Amino acid sequence: xxxxxxxxxxxxCLILDExxxxxxxxxxxxxxxxxxxxxxxxLKTAKSVDVARRVLADGTGPAMVSTLAEAEVFAxxxxxxxxxxVGIGLNKLERVLDLHRAGCRLTVLVDSDVQARAVAAAxxxxxxxxxxxxxxxxxxxxxxxxxxxxEIIKIGEILHGGGxxxxxxxxxxxxxxxxxxxxxxxxxxxxxxxxxxxxxxALRANGLPCPVVSAGSTPTAHVAKDLTGVTELRxxxxxxxxxxxAGIDVCAVDDIALSVLTTVIxxxxxxxxxxxxxxxxxxxRDRGTAAQEVDQxxxxxxxxxxxxxxxxxxxxxxxxHGTIALRPGSGASMPDLPIGTRLRILxxxxxxxxxxxxxxxxxxxxxxxxxxxxxxxGW
Amino acid sequence: xxxxxxxxxxxxCLILDExxxxxxxxxxxxxxxxxxxxxxxxLKTAKSVDVARRVLADGTGPAMVSTLAEAEVFAxxxxxxxxxxVGIGLNKLERVLDLHRAGCRLTVLVDSDVQARAVAAAxxxxxxxxxxxxxxxxxxxxxxxxxxxxEIIKIGEILHGGGxxxxxxxxxxxxxxxxxxxxxxxxxxxxxxxxxxxxxxALRANGLPCPVVSAGSTPTAHVAKDLTGVTELRxxxxxxxxxxxAGIDVCAVDDIALSVLTTVIxxxxxxxxxxxxxxxxxxxRDRGTAAQEVDQxxxxxxxxxxxxxxxxxxxxxxxxHGTIALRPGSGASMPDLPIGTRLRILxxxxxxxxxxxxxxxxxxxxxxxxxxxxxxxGW
Numbered sequence: 001x002x003x004x005x006x007x008x009x010x011x012x013c014l015i016l017d018e019x020x021x022x023x024x025x026x027x028x029x030x031x032x033x034x035x036x037x038x039x040x041x042x043l044k045t046a047k048s049v050d051v052a053r054r055v056l057a058d059g060t061g062p063a064m065v066s067t068l069a070e071a072e073v074f075a076x077x078x079x080x081x082x083x084x085x086v087g088i089g090l091n092k093l094e095r096v097l098d099l100h101r102a103g104c105r106l107t108v109l110v111d112s113d114v115q116a117r118a119v120a121a122a123x124x125x126x127x128x129x130x131x132x133x134x135x136x137x138x139x140x141x142x143x144x145x146x147x148x149x150x151e152i153i154k155i156g157e158i159l160h161g162g163g164x165x166x167x168x169x170x171x172x173x174x175x176x177x178x179x180x181x182x183x184x185x186x187x188x189x190x191x192x193x194x195x196x197x198x199x200x201x202a203l204r205a206n207g208l209p210c211p212v213v214s215a216g217s218t219p220t221a222h223v224a225k226d227l228t229g230v231t232e233l234r235x236x237x238x239x240x241x242x243x244x245x246a247g248i249d250v251c252a253v254d255d256i257a258l259s260v261l262t263t264v265i266x267x268x269x270x271x272x273x274x275x276x277x278x279x280x281x282x283x284x285r286d287r288g289t290a291a292q293e294v295d296q297x298x299x300x301x302x303x304x305x306x307x308x309x310x311x312x313x314x315x316x317x318x319x320x321h322g323t324i325a326l327r328p329g330s331g332a333s334m335p336d337l338p339i340g341t342r343l344r345i346l347x348x349x350x351x352x353x354x355x356x357x358x359x360x361x362x363x364x365x366x367x368x369x370x371x372x373x374x375x376x377x378g379w
Numbered sequence: 380x381x382x383x384x385x386x387x388x389x390x391x392c393l394i395l396d397e398x399x400x401x402x403x404x405x406x407x408x409x410x411x412x413x414x415x416x417x418x419x420x421x422l423k424t425a426k427s428v429d430v431a432r433r434v435l436a437d438g439t440g441p442a443m444v445s446t447l448a449e450a451e452v453f454a455x456x457x458x459x460x461x462x463x464x465v466g467i468g469l470n471k472l473e474r475v476l477d478l479h480r481a482g483c484r485l486t487v488l489v490d491s492d493v494q495a496r497a498v499a500a501a502x503x504x505x506x507x508x509x510x511x512x513x514x515x516x517x518x519x520x521x522x523x524x525x526x527x528x529x530e531i532i533k534i535g536e537i538l539h540g541g542g543x544x545x546x547x548x549x550x551x552x553x554x555x556x557x558x559x560x561x562x563x564x565x566x567x568x569x570x571x572x573x574x575x576x577x578x579x580x581a582l583r584a585n586g587l588p589c590p591v592v593s594a595g596s597t598p599t600a601h602v603a604k605d606l607t608g609v610t611e612l613r614x615x616x617x618x619x620x621x622x623x624x625a626g627i628d629v630c631a632v633d634d635i636a637l638s639v640l641t642t643v644i645x646x647x648x649x650x651x652x653x654x655x656x657x658x659x660x661x662x663x664r665d666r667g668t669a670a671q672e673v674d675q676x677x678x679x680x681x682x683x684x685x686x687x688x689x690x691x692x693x694x695x696x697x698x699x700h701g702t703i704a705l706r707p708g709s710g711a712s713m714p715d716l717p718i719g720t721r722l723r724i725l726x727x728x729x730x731x732x733x734x735x736x737x738x739x740x741x742x743x744x745x746x747x748x749x750x751x752x753x754x755x756x757g758w
Contacts, residue, residue, distance in 0.1 A: 010471075011468065011758070012758060013758070044698055044699075066660075067699060086644070086656065086699045086700060087644040087654060087700075088644070089390065089642045089644050089656050089719075090642070090718065090719045091389065091642055091719070095389075111645055112645055112646065112718060114717070114718040115645075142654065142695070142697060143644075143645050143647065143654050174697065263468045263469070263470055265466040265467070265494075265522075266466045266490050266494075267491065268521075271519065275466060275521065275522050277465065280665075281445075281734060281756075282758075284664055285664035285665045285731055287664070287666075316521070318553065319445050319730055319731075320423075320445045320446060321465060321466075321521050323521055338493070339491060339494065340468075340469045340470070349664075351698055352659065352664055352698075355660060356734075358756070377660075377737070378737060379389060379391060379392070379661075
């Protein structure tokens with residue numbers, strides 16, 4: 001029940017199960033291939049060149065990022081086709097141009113005429129036509145324009161006529177993270193597709209180009225059955241998966257490739273709790289399962305080999321303390337976990353938990369010694 | 380209304396107001412001096428050698444840390460008296476000994492006979508008497524032994540007779556973070572003191588030494604009036620303060636020295652919301668004010684100079700998107716914040732927000748150019 005390879009690691013630290021990761025990558029790649037739509041993996045979860053090399057069929061892209069720091073690291077590693085998935089800030093255009101000068105085709109996102117004019121002006125001034133996608137909103141999640149908003153045409157004209165490259169439209173059905181089960185997720189997938197196709201049709205009807213029609217979130221990408229009119233599919237957290245995704249049935253708990261290794265440091269028998277050396281600094285403050293049917297606290301506890309211990313969760317965290325106890329209402333009995341026992345905690349939200357660490361300790365799919373893959377952060 | 384020094388910074392980034400920080404440091408230092416009890420500042424919030432130099436009256440200590448990584452960095456910077464405030468893991472004793480060998484007196488924390496025996500054995504084997512404090516629990520917060528638990532004597536005997544150094548007792552009234560107002564906090568401070576004194580008396584009555592009686596949390600440290608029997612006072616987040624501390628009246632909002640600089644990247648007028656480029660990656664997922672009388676969302680929004688904008692908070696976050704809107708039920712009107720506007724967001728929890736960044740951009744108290752102070756993380 002112990003893994004001698006883990007015994008050498010200082011706790012807390014981040015463990016990546018390469019076999020599970022590979023299975024997750026292959027599952028969505030096969031689904032996208034069946035649909036006939038190229039996949040643009042989002043690298044914001046991984047923030048790792050080693051993971052990127054395994055996710056991207058061709059090491060040069062396409063890829064998606066959430067910060068210019070990611071774009072810069074991945075461009076330096078040879079990725080040449082990147083979409084930056086946050087509405088472009090007016091203060092970031094010089095770095096966008098620098099990426100183009102370095103040979104990376106970086107596409108930006110806009111949902112306002114102010115941004116479009118700034119992108120067009122920067123393009124004209126630099127003599128580099130920055131590719132820009134217009135963000136479409138299908139579910140009121142955060143940013144983007146409704147598919148029938150006349151601003152879409154106005155923005156398209158500013159980009160197309162102003163020296164930038166009108167690359168097309170993009171939509172992210174972020175509300176699908178709250179949709180439980182394939183049927184509910186399929187509705188979000190279809191809403192995402194329909195919103196995009198409507199916006200693309202409106203652009204084309206106004207004589208504007210719209211080569212890219214980009215859809216996706218991890219839930220909608222996995223259930224999509226008909227992507228007529230969509231030219232690329234995006235997803236990110238699927239590479240590792242997490243308890244939030246398991247809680248809405250996008251994956252099984254056994255698909256989760258990421259965990260935090262921790263050590264038991266104390267017991268509070270009167271309160272039925274165990275202390276471990278992984279607090280929110282190692283697990284993150286993310287409580288994404290709090291609103292789900294099964295609240296996993298700050299994470300589901302597994303033994304050292306990664307097998308879940310029934311009903312045992314992290315109920316409370318301080319900065320460097322985790323409190324482990326049985327789920328409220330559980331009929332299970334508390335296992336004997338002496339001081340010094342190593343445990344692994346599955347994360348609520350892989351993006352947030354991974355962000356608390358500077359490297360992955362990788363359990364190779366083929367066995368053998370652990371590998372260490374660096375992660376990066378920043379903006 | 381703009382600060383030209385901030386215009387050069389890429390957003391999001393972390394801003395530290397040195398003048399406010401100095402005022403916070405001086406306030407608690409003066410209070411501790413009046414009480415006649417030395418202060419042992421907790422450096423886990425700051426994780427910065429530059430901040431440590433300003434917090435510690437004498438650059439060599441005493442100090443408190445939450446990880447051995449902090450102890451190692453601060454020891455290398457000349458701090459010679461450090462208490463590691465998380466129950467010692469059996470896998471960490473070799474690093475503890477290495478710190479002693481490097482000239483740093485590192486004190487560890489135990490609340491079990493298993494840990495005590497391991498500390499004693501490591502001390503004997505290395506010929507270095509590791510100083511250890513017994514953790515006392517006054518409020519059921521997380522770890523530690525009840526002050527009348529006979530285990531305290533047993534642990535004291537194992538340490539004292541086994542080659543380690545029985546340094547004394549320590550208590551942290553963590554539940555005081557939920558106590559609103561000075562009167563409620565004073566009850567926690569007195570409970571913390573009484574628990575410690577009872578445990579210290581029990582050790583001494585059994586012929587065991589108890590030179591150190593260490594009390595503190597930021598709320599209890601600020602309200603303590605009588606610390607009879609206590610030999611040192613600890614606090615950490617007071618150096619920066621945050622909205623959680625303001626929400627329980629330990630500080631004013633104007634005392635908060637830390638903020639995240641962000642830029643407006645979009646508007647959703649139909650939903651009354653504004654998008655900024657600070658999501659949970661820059662702000663953290665901490666929702667510490669959620670259970671308080673005033674829920675500050677993911678943070679209170681200020682203009683670029685740090686002045687709060689009435690009722691404007693971060694209502695929602697994605698990884699790199701923040702959604703700003705008026706507090707639910709607010710009668711205030713939405714200010715005009717064009718795309719490109721810079722804002723500053725006060726954190727719920729300074730420890731968690733600071734942990735998302737690798738440096739502080741410091742507004743010097745005396746004016747003049749910004750300074751950049753590095754932060755570190757890890758374990």
